[in-house]
Amino acid sequence: MMTELHAAAAAGNCELVEELLKRNTCDPNQRDVDWNHKTALHWAAAQGHTDVVRVLVEHGARACLRTDNGWTPAHFAAESGHLGVLRLLHGLHGPVDREDDSGDRPVRIAQIYGHEDCVCFLKIAEVEAEAYRQGAVQRGVSLDETDEEWEDSRKKRLEVKK
Template identity: 65%
Template sequence: MAELHQAAAIGDLDQVLQLLKKQKCDPNQRDIDWSNKTPLHWAAAKGHTETVRMLSEHGARLGLRTVHGWTPAHFAAELGHLSVLRLLHSLHAPIDKKNYCGDKPVRLAEIYGHQDCVQFLKRAEQEAQAYSKMAAENGIALDESDEEWQEAHREAHTSIET
């Protein structure tokens, strides 16, 4: 695990900021030993809201996915980190994308009994869809896709079919 990933996972804001300011680490680096998690995935999974904010402010892409198609919102929903979900939503992160198994973050929150997250995500999904529509109409680009994951996902489906 890279230094920035470790700092994000433990929520060490000073270390994260120091690494980002020195431009010593890429905030979007995927950790191949941990299913392609980025520092943002780690911060969201551990519930470190301010670390999520800091990473975002320093260029962390909010829609990157792990090997299994999990976004930071999937990790926050699974573990019941409502404050992280609220922040991700306010930053227009994709909170309604399906993972490799077809589950959205709201489904993970349901499975693990995080009713506060379920209620929030149901409302947030509607708001996100309305915002996406407005953004498309006004030419506002949203960073919701992960081209690298989509290509790997396509390749996996192609190899299964052949």
Template identity: 65%
Template sequence: MTAGYEIHKMADVTELHQAAALGDYDLVSEILKKGLHDPNHKDIDWNDRTALHWAAAKGQSDTVKLLVEYGARPCLRTDIGWTPAHFAAESGKLSVLRSLHYLHAPIDATDIHGDSPRRIAEIYGHKECVKFLET
């Protein structure tokens, strides 16, 4: 593999993170279709977040589903143990929590401090998310 290919491949991964962080479903879809990415790449500059973490935080249920279709693993954790469900709970994104549950993603895992997504939703006052995560 040439160095040029490696740089191009990494640029696409960064582009995937950026598109997910912007909540741009069409751009995420376009990048995934290229096939030069790793949807599970952890961005070390952002605490090991994957594109799926970003999509969950932004409340992009359709993007979450798309990323999982293309092999994104919803069980991957950041450096402090947050799953995509933690990010959805922090920002009160109930639709994403429902999507993650539907996709059989872990929605009750604890981080390195022992906090579950339900606890994170409680801390941030997202009552609907708390109610959903209790059932």
């Protein structure tokens, strides 16, 4: 079900998003089961609302959460050619290089839709993201990169296929 937060994020209503989150009456990571398990962050990224993406992340939205087909917010930004959102997600150390259920990373999605500026950026960002992850492991810094709920459902889907 699409919540007021989902709708405000999709519409780019940054003031309402911030107000809803400050009230502390909604979960910034709630999934919309009617819309492929998108979070408000997925909606904002898909629509290119960089300011809303920033507010959501500042209030605990997790950039690693995936839809039912494995898309992260970066996949949606890449599909729509929203370079500013991709830059922000990368700058916040959100995963910009994860594969979806079909094995496609955001860079491939950007290629499919002809967003060359996003492709060029993501090729560099993938290398930087991997270097950051390796450095974080060496420093003992924990990263929020795993969507446990999606991983569990993916394992169940794979078992059914066998």
